[in-house]
Amino acid sequence: MALNYVWVSFFLLTFIVALIKLIGGDTEVFQHIVNSLFESAANGATISLGLIGMMTFALGIMKIGERGGMINIFAKAVGPFFNRLFPEIPKNHPALGSILMNFSANALGLDNAATPLGLKAMKELQELNPEKETASNAQIMFIVLNASSLTLLPISIMAYRQEAGALQPSDVFLPILIATFFSTLAALILVAIYQKINLFQKTILLYLGGLVLAIGGMLYYFSILSQDEISIISKVVGNFVLFGLFVSFIVLALFKRINVYDAFIEGAKEGFDVAVKIIPYLVAILVGIAVFRASGTMDYLVDGITYLISAAGMDTSFVEALPVAFMKPLSGSGARGLMVELMATKGADDFASKVACVIQGSTETTFYVLAVYFGSVAIKKTRHALPCALLAELVGVVAAIIVSYIFFG
Numbered sequence: 001m002a003l004n005y006v007w008v009s010f011f012l013l014t015f016i017v018a019l020i021k022l023i024g025g026d027t028e029v030f031q032h033i034v035n036s037l038f039e040s041a042a043n044g045a046t047i048s049l050g051l052i053g054m055m056t057f058a059l060g061i062m063k064i065g066e067r068g069g070m071i072n073i074f075a076k077a078v079g080p081f082f083n084r085l086f087p088e089i090p091k092n093h094p095a096l097g098s099i100l101m102n103f104s105a106n107a108l109g110l111d112n113a114a115t116p117l118g119l120k121a122m123k124e125l126q127e128l129n130p131e132k133e134t135a136s137n138a139q140i141m142f143i144v145l146n147a148s149s150l151t152l153l154p155i156s157i158m159a160y161r162q163e164a165g166a167l168q169p170s171d172v173f174l175p176i177l178i179a180t181f182f183s184t185l186a187a188l189i190l191v192a193i194y195q196k197i198n199l200f201q202k203t204i205l206l207y208l209g210g211l212v213l214a215i216g217g218m219l220y221y222f223s224i225l226s227q228d229e230i231s232i233i234s235k236v237v238g239n240f241v242l243f244g245l246f247v248s249f250i251v252l253a254l255f256k257r258i259n260v261y262d263a264f265i266e267g268a269k270e271g272f273d274v275a276v277k278i279i280p281y282l283v284a285i286l287v288g289i290a291v292f293r294a295s296g297t298m299d300y301l302v303d304g305i306t307y308l309i310s311a312a313g314m315d316t317s318f319v320e321a322l323p324v325a326f327m328k329p330l331s332g333s334g335a336r337g338l339m340v341e342l343m344a345t346k347g348a349d350d351f352a353s354k355v356a357c358v359i360q361g362s363t364e365t366t367f368y369v370l371a372v373y374f375g376s377v378a379i380k381k382t383r384h385a386l387p388c389a390l391l392a393e394l395v396g397v398v399a400a401i402i403v404s405y406i407f408f409g
Contacts, residue, residue: 006367006386010288014295021296033294040290044283055271058116061246062098063267064260068253070245071097081207085188085197088128088138095124099142101245107150118146119274119376126377134381135374137195140388147369147389148187148396150180154361160340161357166348170226172357175403179362181215183396190388274376281375285367289330298326318401320346321356325397328359329366329390336360354408358400363393 014033021029065071074097075082082089082096089095098121105114121142129136135143154176162169192199199205253260292298306319320342328335339356346353366389374382 007284007288010292013297014291017295017297017300029295033291036290036294037287040286041283044286045279049275049279052272052275055116055119055275056268057271059120059271059274060264060266060268061249062101062117062120063270064253064258064263065097065249066094066267067258067263068249068256068260070249070252071101073097074100080203084201084204085141085192086138087197088136089125090128093124093128095121095128095138098124102146103150104241106146115372116271116274118142118373119278122373122377123270123274126379129377132377133379135379135383135385139374139377139379140383140385141191141195143370143373143385144187144191144388144392145184146373147364147366148180148184148392150184157357157361160336161343161348164340164343164348164353166343169348171407172354172361175354175358175400175407176361177215177218178403179358179396179400182399183362183392186395187388187392190391191384194384194388277378278372278375281371282368285371286331289334289367292330293327293334298323301326317351318355318404320352321359321401324356325359325363325400328363329393330368332365332368335365351404351408355401355404358404359397362400363396366390366393 018029018033062071071094072092075092075094078096078100079091082099083091086096086099098117102114102118102121105117122139125136125139125142126132129139154173157172157176158169161172189199191197199208250260253263302319302322305322306316309316309319324335324338324342327338339353339360342356343350343353366386370382370385370389374385
């Protein structure tokens with residue numbers, strides 16, 4: 001229902017703003033909007049079809065993991081923690097392993113692998129869902145945590161900064177990790193409040209404490225490395241871990257005398273179906289975003305916030321980075337383009353450019369994630385997923401701005 005209101009709002013606001021522009025003499029505004037609408041519809045279908053190959057491979061590998069028992073091993077490893085965050089999921093259920101795989105791929109910055117693994121987890125959670133058109137608590141917890149963007153290795157951001165001529169491309173590394181940690185923590189707390197989950201249970205605190213220590217250790221280790229060292233280590237570790245996991249699936253399945261090839265083919269067939277199924281949901285959200293951008297409504301929103309901040313006597317140095325913050329929940333590529341454009345205009349080492357990079361690295365494309373993941377299992381009633389995800393994203397943006405002032409102000 002929340003996505004319905006947002007989607008309708010995109011079109012109504014766009015029509016009002018465009019009508020004002022037309023009255024003001026902009027005779028091409030509606031043509032621009034319609035062109036963007038058709039272009040985004042085509043892009044939605046292209047993106048969905050582009051997922052077929054990766055989805056086919058990933059779900060084939062996951063089927064081998066299921067048959068061989070490796071997913072069950074993962075489920076047992078995180079069981080004590082996930083059983084308290086996802087009380088609806090039976091102990092040692094394969095969905096727990098799929099969720100862990102998705103989170104791990106996201107943390108390592110392996111987006112291409114994370115999406116099909118996440119869609120696999122959603123399918124398994126849907127099998128446990130008694131109301132097929134309404135998001136379950138477990139699905140909401142999974143999606144909101146997924147949308148909180150806990151990324152430990154923001155290599156792409158540092159690569160863009162290096163290309164833009166930054167003196168120290170990796171200087172945003174620590175700020176991004178801190179900001180994304182706060183957004184993920186906010187996501188966990190918000191969903192726990194909605195679902196009445198006690199986060200002060202001993203098991204949850206132990207796991208979270210271990211995670212904090214692990215992240216803190218990584219922060220310290222990477223803080224003493226150069227940009228080139230960080231880039232090499234992240235690429236080697238991330239891809240080594242991912243490929244190593246795939247090989248371990250196959251080896252364990254062979255050890256248990258599973259027909260690995262047949263298992264892969266069975267899972268791969270599911271990948272095609274999932275990729276095709278999400279097309280209408282993805283097209284819908286991309287079309288809404290496109291008309292919202294094309295009308296100039298985003299520009300008016302930024303100008304209004306700039307005026308309010310200036311009127312309040314606050315520092316406005318970060319305001320030029322706000323378009324990235326507003327665009328990121330709607331379009332990852334759009335936000336990335338705004339970030340690159342800002343660095344090209346102001347310079348990579350300008351304060352606003354650094355804030356934009358931290359925001360880009362610590363927030364997620366919320367509407368895209370919800371559309372794709374819920375669409376893959378035909379969920380229509382998303383309940384508290386959208387407000388929790390957007391609030392967590394807001395926390396991430398605020399944290400990114402504050403941390404940027406601490407590090408670069």
